[in-house]
């Protein structure tokens with residue numbers, strides 16, 4: 001818990017909590033069972049209520065953004081899934097820079113594109129990355145040599161023990177390759193409710209060219225179909241996709257899940273796959289990489305729930 005002044009002290013306000021909400025439609029892989037409890041708090045007060053509910057019910061919490069970096073088991077999640085609902089955006093503009101603050105559920109790539117096309121530079125690389133601002137901060141999403149950490153100016157974090165929101169500098173967030181303190185320590189140590197991004201004014205035509213070039217590169221390199229993007233982190237000095245290709249695993253299927261023929265680090269749901277099919281492929285890829293090449297492949301995707 002950082003020692004900055006609370007930005008906002010929060011009193012719980014009741015928020016509807018559903019039971020047995022099926023999660024597959026909310027994920028980009030379209031797999032996974034139900035959440036025992038499910039809530040979409042609109043603000044920190046409702047979020048505080050959800051945390052209180054989870055404590056009283058003695059269940060774990062799972063923050064869910066766009067579920068574009070998550071594999072939820074077929075048995076689902078036996079706790080409270082919190083899909084924060086704030087999509088608000090505020091702008092603070094000066095001549096040369098813009099501070100854009102966005103709620104945790106704001107769609108990251110849509111926000112990045114919209115602001116880039118107005119000539120604000122810094123988020124072009126986020127073109128085409130699915131998911132939300134909360135998920136991008138927690139996982140330090142990145143592409144083409146940049147990442148969330150390099151453009152975030154501050155993060156508003158709800159701390160459940162003290163029931164406060166604090167505005168924190170990037171230093172606190174513990175950003176590292178595809179992770180942060182929030183992902184590593186879990187929701188009892190903080191929930192991202194909003195993030196600020198510092199952008200620079202540039203010629204809109206130049207920014208548009210860059211964002212269009214990134215869109216074209218992404219289109220050429222990414223498999224179509226239902227996926228979660230890269231399954232594994234790239235090991236130091238190598239690429240997970242190249243390793244899978246070297247192992248001859250591209251195109252391998254389990255059930256209706258397939259290691260993409262286009263990109264070895266993608267698993268696609270061909271239609272009707274189960275979470276267990278995807279997990280079996282993940283374990284196969286890890287096992288072969290370790291046994292035949294001595295390489296440990298670490299999932300970038302978060303694997304969640306009872307098995």
Ligand SMILES: Cc1cc2nc3c(=O)[nH]c(=O)nc-3n(C[C@H](O)[C@H](O)[C@H](O)COP(=O)(O)OP(=O)(O)OC[C@H]3O[C@@H](n4cnc5c(N)ncnc54)[C@H](O)[C@@H]3O)c2cc1C
Pocket residue numbers: 028062063064065066067068069070084104128129130131132133134135136137138139140141142143178182183190191192193222227228229230302
């Ligand atoms: C086609 C495709 C391409 C992709 N390309 C890229 C890419 O180029 N680069 C890249 O980095 N990723 C990529 N991804 C993966 C994914 O889109 C990103 O990791 C994204 O930032 C995840 O955001 P999300 O909202 O979906 O997070 P989720 O998958 O919902 O959650 C990810 C993690 O963040 C936590 N979390 C979510 N919201 C909060 C919150 N408000 N507070 C605290 N913790 C929270 C979750 O508990 C979980 O641990 C791609 C995915 C797909 C499907």
